[in-house]
Amino acid sequence: MTDDYEPSPGRRESQTHTKPAGNTAPRSEQPRRGRSVGERLIRIRSGETETESTPALCTGQHRRPHRHPWSLSGRPRPRLLSRRRGIVAIAAMIAAVTGLAACSSDDNGSGNTANGSGAPEIVVGNIGTYTGPTASSQAQAQDMAKAWASWVNAHGGINGRRVKLIVMDDGGNATTALSQVKKLVEQEHVVAIIGNHSNSDVNWASYISGTDVPVIGGTSLDLPFVTNASFFPVGPSVIAGLYGVLQIAKSTGPKMGLLYCAEAPQCASAVPLYSTLARALDLSIPYNAKVAASAPDYTSQCQGLKEAGVQSVSVLAPSDTVVRVHRACADQGINVPEVAQDGTVTTTWLKEPSLNGMRAVGYVAPFYDRSIPATQEFHDAIQQYAPGIEAVLSEQSADVWASGKLFEAAVRAAPAGDLTAAAVKKGLYSLKDETLGGFTVPLNFVEGKPTSIKCWFTLGIEDGRFVGPKGLETECAPASVVDPVVATLG
The missing domain is CATH 3.40.50 (Rossmann fold)
Structure with missing residues (x-):
């Protein structure tokens, strides 16, 4: 669409x-x-x-250049095609037509x-x-x-x-x-x-x-x-983000529980990666288990967390599932603080008492912050042009705003002359320790090389309101831990 x-x-x-x-x-x-x-x-x-x-x-009209009636390329095809080539050509044509219509x-x-x-x-x-x-x-x-x-x-x-x-x-x-x-x-x-x-x-x-x-x-x-x-990127890599979650967990105690979604295999595949990074922090994960969004209750998982004696838990699941898990555990008298990725946190969490004490890794400046001109401008734009998202505001909106602001900075730094895609890239490479007025961690890009950002913000919930335990200060993962893991992903 x-x-x-x-x-x-x-x-x-x-x-x-x-x-x-x-x-x-x-x-x-x-x-x-x-x-x-x-x-x-x-x-x-x-x-x-x-x-x-x-x-x-x-909806809409797709304008195609004139093509020869027998050929997608505009040139006549040979008269004879093998059956396999013919089937492939027909399939490609159907895929092209349906894709363009979509x-x-x-x-x-x-x-x-x-x-x-x-x-x-x-x-x-x-x-x-x-x-x-x-x-x-x-x-x-x-x-x-x-x-x-x-x-x-x-x-x-x-x-x-x-x-x-x-x-x-x-x-x-x-x-x-x-x-x-x-x-x-x-x-x-x-x-x-x-x-x-x-x-x-x-x-x-x-x-x-x-x-x-x-x-x-x-x-x-x-x-x-x-x-x-x-x-x-405008925020930390997946590896640095996970390291940040584990570092926050370590500050609450030496044991963290890990619950992950049952609906998709990729959730279970996160467990070994968490374990690898946890060892670097001398943090143990004595209990991990699946949680299904459709489950009627989470009694077994909550009891598992209790028996393992964990001091924190990270629930790798959609936002509403995180809420239901913590509510279920609280109903059983089990209160283990959540350590989350900022992408799952929304303003709706403020209404859930069981998430009091939550801490999360923020990839850009906390989406609720208004303490500096850069974050106030973000909220002014929402109020004027997207007021409907305020009730469910999350990091998703903040990272899009940061993306737009980084594009603005790149265009202004681009070489004089025609503004091409290549010129925008040159503008990005010329930026040094760019924070977009404090909205992001320092950003630097090197031509021809992927970017691995290692720093993040921290946010939390206390007494039904968002808090920044460290304000807008950032923390960073050590390159000696993150870089070897990132190298395995290339």
């Missing part, structure tokens, strides 16, 4: 970038059924399963100007899994992306140029996601993809590497943000 989000009417002018050659995707671009431990782990917080949903169709656009491709000045718009893309099983935890990200674009344009654009945002919803389908990213790059000519919340980014990461288009920010827990040089 495509959403051309343009806060005010106008005409769009295409941006220039290096376009990948060829019409056939290499094998590395195709959706992969097997995933490494790191790849499987990245979806724990949203409870995604390994299955793919059917791509949703969307991500068509209403945009007419005309040029657009900013504030009547004649300056062309800056076209950027956003992709996420905004419908399907994980939509409840990620849907607000697209609203925040639109709010960012509206806020930027209402404040003069970037260097006097308006932003046009094109939003794609992959519906949790890997094939759809790849098709949509190709559309953003090859047809919409975006100069960047910001706020990536696609659960299928491992399937299109190799494609984007063959272009100049940077993927700026989004869910930094996703594997490409630590293994792919075309991805520019």
Whole structure:
């Protein structure tokens, strides 16, 4: 599904970038059924399963160049084809037609100007899994992306140029996601993809590497943000984030419990990784068990935590399951504080007494903070352009905002001349210890190398309100622990 989000009417002018050659995707671009431990782990917080949903169709007209009636390439085919080649060609044609129908656009491709000045718009893309099983935890990200674009344009654009945002919803389908990213790059000519919340980014990461288009920010827990040089994270890597969770757990005592979702194999695959990192902190995990979202109660898991004598627990499951587990344990007189990934924490947790004392790793500045101009601006934009997400606000929105602000900084730092995708990358490389006014940990990017950020913020809940145990100070994982583990994910 495509959403051309343009806060005010106008005409769009295409941006220039290096376009990948060829019409056939290499094998590395195709959706992969097997995933490494790191790849499987990245979806724990949203409870995604390994299955793919059917791509949703969307409205709009797809404009195709004239092609020879017998050939997808525009040239006549040989008269004779083997049966196997014929079947492959037909299958490819059907896939192409259905894929294009699923991500068509209403945009007419005309040029657009900013504030009547004649300056062309800056076209950027956003992709996420905004419908399907994980939509409840990620849907607000697209609203925040639109709010960012509206806020930027209402404040003069970037260097006097308006932003046009094109939003794609992959519906949790890997094939759809790849098709949509190709559309953003090859047809919409975006100069960047910001706020990536696609659960299928491992399937299109190799494609984007063959272009100049940077993927700026989004869910930094996703594997490409630590293994792919075309991805520019705004927060710590999945390994540093897990280390942060374990470090917080260690501060409460030497034993941590681990509960993980029963619905998807990738949840269980996280256990060995947690154990490896825990040893570096001299922390033990004496009890781990599955939790199913559909379970009527969690008596056995709560009793297991009690018998193991743990001082904290990390529940790797969707946000509402975390709430139900802690509520069930509290009903049995078992109160073990939660140590969470910030992505699962929402404002709804404030209403749950059993989560009092919770601590979490924050990937960007805590989403509730208003203590500095950078975080206040974030809330001002929400109030003006996305008030509906305030009641369920989470880190998902904060990392999208950070993505947009990093893109702004990159454009302003880009070389003079045409603003291309390659120029945006040069702008990113020129930034040094960039914190976006305190909204992120210091960000540095090296050309041609993946980025492994090792620092995070800390947040918690006390007496029904959010607290920052260390304010906006950050903590970092040692490179000697994180880097060897990251090296195994490449």
